[in-house]
Amino acid sequence: MSDIDREIMRVLPDAATQSPYLSTPDIHRRLMSTVQNMPSSKTIHRHLSKLEEEGLVEVDQRGTASVWRKKAGASGMAAKAGAMMSFDEALALQTLRRFSSRQIPGLVADSLSAMFEIADTRLQRTNNETERKYSRWASKVAVESGGFALNYPVIDRETFATVSRALFEERKLEILYRPRHKVDNDRAKVVLPFGLVEVGGLVYLVAGTEGKDNPTMYRMDRVARADAMLESFVYPISFSLDSYVRQQRSFDFMVEKEVLLKLKFVCGAGDHLLEAPMSKDQKSTRKDDALHVQGTVMLSQRLRWWLRSFGPYVEVMGPAGLRSELAAEAAELAQIYGQ
Template sequence: MDTTIRYLTMLRMIPREPSWITVQDMRRKLVDHGYKVTLRTIQRDLIKLESYFPLRCSDDQNQYGWSWLKVAGVLNIPGLDPHTALTLKFVDLHLRRLLPPSVLKFLNPYLENADAVLEGASGPELSGWLDQIRVLSRGQRLQAPTIRDEVLAVIYDALLQGRRFSAHYRPRFGTGETKGYEINPLGLVVRDQVIYLVCCLKEYDNVIQFVLHRFESAELLNTPRRTPPDFDLDAYIQSGAFDMIRGEWIPLTALIDGNVAFHLGESALAEDQVLERQSDGRYRLTAIVRDTLQLRWWLLGFGEQVEVLEPAALREEFAERVRKLAERYQREG
């Protein structure tokens, strides 16, 4: 019985390609689980398991590693129930609009397992459920940029293991040539269809961002990751790193049309938001908000349905934008 449980424990430790685990690492984890086994025993066990499961041993003679084949199914104990399978499919419908295929590819075995469970489930309610669910976006949907599979695997491993990685990155501006970096990964931030790596370089404390789709290559290093003192990902985001803050908190006052007011009545702009109906049918909106570029994009997205009153500087900025826009449209095409 102990051997069977050890086999199951080992199978759960083995990652899917392109990641892998060495026999030495597996032995350390097994010891942590209370199993007293030798490297030779683990090697013999893995060879035996390979004859029953789609496992693969790497060809690297310096350090053999084991992984599940990419096409391997998911070993679920206990099995996936229909309601959990439905939840996974709903997650898939939502995430496929946010994340690039290279990221979602890690979920494919679980989604395929969910499909198999739903196909085998009895009752028309389950089989037709996905035909009754759709996920829509209020904004213009953009195609997610492509991220290299091997790069993504290295970044994930570096974050999980607390290690540095070296990489070649293509800057946004420049000649198109890549630059080499030694990176301390601190976290990932997903914004719309773009995934950002928050990190610092070598021994520096300055926190910067890279977008994952501009990495051309990456290699995991044995050097431990260096984290700047008192770094906190949430605090970094709240500081305005991704909202591109122009100033501080501002008191916003605007006149908005009824449909915008209805929207804000259900999803408030701020906790202190106040909506007051005016004699012309519009609503007076007041709220304390961050002075960000994101706020400007959001307000401008409503077009003529929103008129900013205060702050005066923001109203003048919008008026200047409108003047420039009108000039462009008055020109002959």
């Protein structure tokens, strides 16, 4: 399969999801935004006809126009998997689809939709009790988030696909971004995609801007439009997404500085920290019915949210500034509820 064939297969809608057909000019337009030295629409039509002869594409006639879509299971892995997929592999795929609760895995799993369908069919086709145990396995496992469940905004799949492809190919990206304070913005901007990060149920694009040293975070659900440009950029060697997320704590919301946090828990509120420490240098002692925990952490809004979640079952013993801040909040709350 040639490079242009692979690009055609990538943009074609999939019969497995009952997606509508696309005309040759529509396919050509979609390819124009991603393929350099794009051949003519007639050449694309010839490639489509060849793919149809090979059984990878299906065609329908709408008057004098030909419309196309990818056959169900036409991707390389799925086509081979139908006859060879074992029950173990089918179970693994179905478990992956069911329990990938985060947004990014769900969005990128679109390319495996045919594989998931084959796995589902394989698990339903049981011949003995051992095979039936496989088909019942998914109903015996559940995953729940430890936090309060929120309905996070949905990300447009085509926008995500455009952004992720530009990120992969290191090409400039033109986005129309509408932040909370400017929801009617209609001025697009060109950014350099550096990475995608999911945190707390929200997905962010980390992108640079030419002429600026530091990258910016854009919430993907607020990207109203995204267009990958043909112009590429040099991905900065000095930038590390892992460092940006974990060391610079760029997603901890208004990071301030490192502090030695000293906490006093009662009623068993902090016992989970004995198994899941809040820091690498954590120390803990028990005095009477209280658990005293201390460790070096990054002072941030996220830390404050976490402390507030314990209500009256935690007391901040240090640092003094944070203790005074939360004490003032507690006094305001007492006044509110005292009324």
